Amino acid sequence: MTPARGRSFLGRGEIAELAEPVFGRGRRVAEAQRLRGGSKKGVYRVLFEDGSSAVLYVWSAEEDYWPATSGDSAASSGEGPFSHASGLRFFETSVACLERAGVRVPRLRFADGTRSRRPYDFAFAEDVRGGTLEERLTDDPLGARAVLARLGEALELMRRRTSPRIGKVADVLDGPETAEGGSRAGRPPRIRQAQAVVLDRALRHLDEAAARVGSIAEVREQCRAVLEELAEGIEPRTRHGLIHGELGPDHVLVDDRDEPVLIDIEGTMFFDVEWEHVFLRIRFGEHYEDLRVDGLDERRMELYRLAQHLSLVAGPLRLLDGDFPDRRFMEGLVAHHTGVTLELLRSR
Incomplete structure (x- = not known):
């Protein structure tokens, strides 16, 4: 997907830097594909040289197309059920809750919400390759x-x-x-x-x-x-x-x-x-x-x-x-x- 109006998406080099501490130097990133369709976060398929793969989720202002005020009044910025659910906190809690309920979701490999390495939250998860x-x-x-x-x-x-x-x-x-x-x-x-x-x-x-x-x-x-x-x-x-x-x-x-x-x-x-x-x-x-x-x-x-x-x-x-x-x-x-x-x- 081509960045719109100057948006800056992640390139292979930056994704490789994120992946190395998680997967080790032995698994080199061969290709990174930004998947289409998301409006709140970036989703990238990361292909490694050994043929394995993972999915990278990125929560940043560059990846979020929704305006600052989403139109749901107080619920858009607070704890309402229709609040703007974008961020690692929502993702991690939902993964844990659904797994406890016995519902299959992509297995979480790694998550970082500290923003110590990059000015955004990100997570690596299982790449489910069977299509939708x-x-x-x-x-x-x-x-x-x-x-x-x-x-x-x-x-x-x-x-x-x-x-x-x-x-x-x-x-x-x-x-x-x-x-x-x-x-x-x-x-x-x-x-x-x-x-x-x-x-x-x-x-x-x-x-x-x-x-x-x-x-x-x-x-x-x-x-x-x-x-x-x-x-x-x-x-x-x-x-x-x-x-x-x-x-x-x-x-x-x-x-x-x-x-x-x-x-x-x-x-x-x-x-x-x-x-x-x-x-x-x-x-x-x-x-x-x-x-x-x-x-x-x-x-x-x-x-x-x-x-x-x-x-x-x-x-x-x-x-x-x-x-x-x-x-x-x-x-x-x-x-x-x-x-x-x-x-x-x-x-x-």
């Missing part, structure tokens, strides 16, 4: 069903791990309330209902989208009323499951045993499982039937579906204000999710 589940579903949809079944089992393991609080695992597990509900230091838990957080966020996204997209502006008041009506009818909850948050088939790798491996995990959080299933339905399309589960709250699903489509209009618009390189892709997202939002409102 998205590719598998395209090339061999019948054969991919076994991987989908195992992904469903992983999601069930995550759903069983619960917390009375909502938020990123790095915030919940380091906060005043543990994932098992124990209070720390005698401080009262800070508990807010997930649907209230989603409603506030959706209303902000509605305002952002309406300011930029004429067709959204025309239905702004109707959309606001629908969001508020849906949220008002949702019953409170006291426990929330562990979810990935943005689990599309491109965020699932397949290893050499056909096991699903979750990536882009910094946003892993305790939240309503319905949020995960709405996103799964959006991204997996017809293949979602292999991941569907019983017992979900349909009213939550309805609210979260409208909220997510609004987010998928407002978020790409913010990236388009910057120098994100794949602008056509983002413009397509805005157009598609604007159309779905309008259709959802017409169908009511």
Whole structure:
């Protein structure tokens, strides 16, 4: 990927300097490839002369295309479930939490958040070379069903791990309330209902989208009323499951045993499982039937579906204000999710 507007990405020489203390001088870096698609961190495949490989993650301002204020108000800079989850702290905590739950993620080889060697956080992890589940579903949809079944089992393991609080695992597990509900230091838990957080966020996204997209502006008041009506009818909850948050088939790798491996995990959080299933339905399309589960709250699903489509209009618009390189892709997202939002409102 060519750096946009003067961004400086890592070259082979710098990556080799990072790798040498981790892998030893005997494993020389032959090639380093910056992988496409990331918007918050840099992802590099590091190929060694002995034929082995690793993945390097880099969290730096050069690699993060999101504006300083991400549009999620206080949640963008604090401990909210939709905070800007970019950094080694989020990554390491999510790796540990998912592994404890029995969910496969790339094995962490080394991590450095001291910034003593470089002015950024970085980590080396296992290079899972089986491609993405998205590719598998395209090339061999019948054969991919076994991987989908195992992904469903992983999601069930995550759903069983619960917390009375909502938020990123790095915030919940380091906060005043543990994932098992124990209070720390005698401080009262800070508990807010997930649907209230989603409603506030959706209303902000509605305002952002309406300011930029004429067709959204025309239905702004109707959309606001629908969001508020849906949220008002949702019953409170006291426990929330562990979810990935943005689990599309491109965020699932397949290893050499056909096991699903979750990536882009910094946003892993305790939240309503319905949020995960709405996103799964959006991204997996017809293949979602292999991941569907019983017992979900349909009213939550309805609210979260409208909220997510609004987010998928407002978020790409913010990236388009910057120098994100794949602008056509983002413009397509805005157009598609604007159309779905309008259709959802017409169908009511």
